[in-house]
Amino acid sequence: MRLNLQTDYALRTLMMLATHGGQLAVDDIADAYGISRHHLMKVAGRLAELGYVVARRGRGGGLSLARPAEEINVGSVVRDIETLDGFVECFDAGSNGCPVAGVCGLQGALSLAVGDFLARLDRYALTDLIPSRQLFAERLAPTSPSTSPP
Structure with missing residues (x-):
């Protein structure tokens, strides 16, 4: 199983915002992780729509967590x-073309596995993903040639 890029970027963005404790520009987040600004803009918009972040436009704008x-x-x-409902073809009754749908145990087994996966993640708050805020922040801090180690 692999999370899609948007989910990966969303979690990383939230973690960086939680570590920073204030407002950050999308460019700063993209630069810190070395990821696409364009993709991150889409993720930031989605996080704002869902109420996880507050997005402010213009000079002095940026992203901040919408709640603790x-x-x-x-x-x-x-x-x-x-998008977990399309984990495998048989999860979507509308587009399922599998000839053994309904007589095999794969759908049930995978459905339980996805449920277990999500139940495990439900045990974690965003703060749990950052056991050391200081080390996390240091890893994402920009380094200039004069401050980088030899």
Whole structure:
């Protein structure tokens, strides 16, 4: 199983915002992770639509968490961003063309596995993903040639 890129970027964005504790520009987040600004803009918009972040435009704008990090449930974020109903073809009755649908156990087994996966993530708040805010922030801090280690 692999989370889609939007879910990955959403979790990373939320983690960086939780660590920073204030407002950050999308460019700063994209640069820190070395990821596409264009893709991150889409993710930021989605996070704002879902109420996880507040997005302010213009000079002095940026992203900030819409609520405290300890109140953001990781399982909820994944459910909101990820498309799990199409995990395999037989999960979608409307487009399922599998000839053994309804007589095989794969759908049931995978459905339980996805449920277990989400139940595990439900045990985590955003703060749980950042055991050391200081180390996390240091890893994402920009380094200039004069400050980088030899």
